[in-house]
Amino acid sequence: xxxxxxxxxxxxxxxxxxxxxxxxxxxxxxxxxxxxxxxxxxxxxxxxxxxxxxxxxxxxxxxxxxxxxxx
Numbered sequence: 001x002x003x004x005x006x007x008x009x010x011x012x013x014x015x016x017x018x019x020x021x022x023x024x025x026x027x028x029x030x031x032x033x034x035x036x037x038x039x040x041x042x043x044x045x046x047x048x049x050x051x052x053x054x055x056x057x058x059x060x061x062x063x064x065x066x067x068x069x070x071x
Contacts, residue, residue: 020048020051025044028044028047032044
């Protein structure tokens with residue numbers, strides 16, 4: 001986390017990861033009732049990771065499609 005913030009800067013990191021952090025927090029709060037803080041924390045972090053990964057993959061695919069259309 002520290003490395004990501006340091007390499008991107010705080011503003012860029014919050015702009016990129018902020019929405020996924022909040023959505024993951026809401027999902028974890030509403031649906032993860034596993035009776036263990038550690039399990040729910042891991043579930044929250046995995047949810048955040050997956051949403052961020054999907055966002056990156058989708059933006060990369062859309063970027064490739066834009067460049068293919070411009071060629």
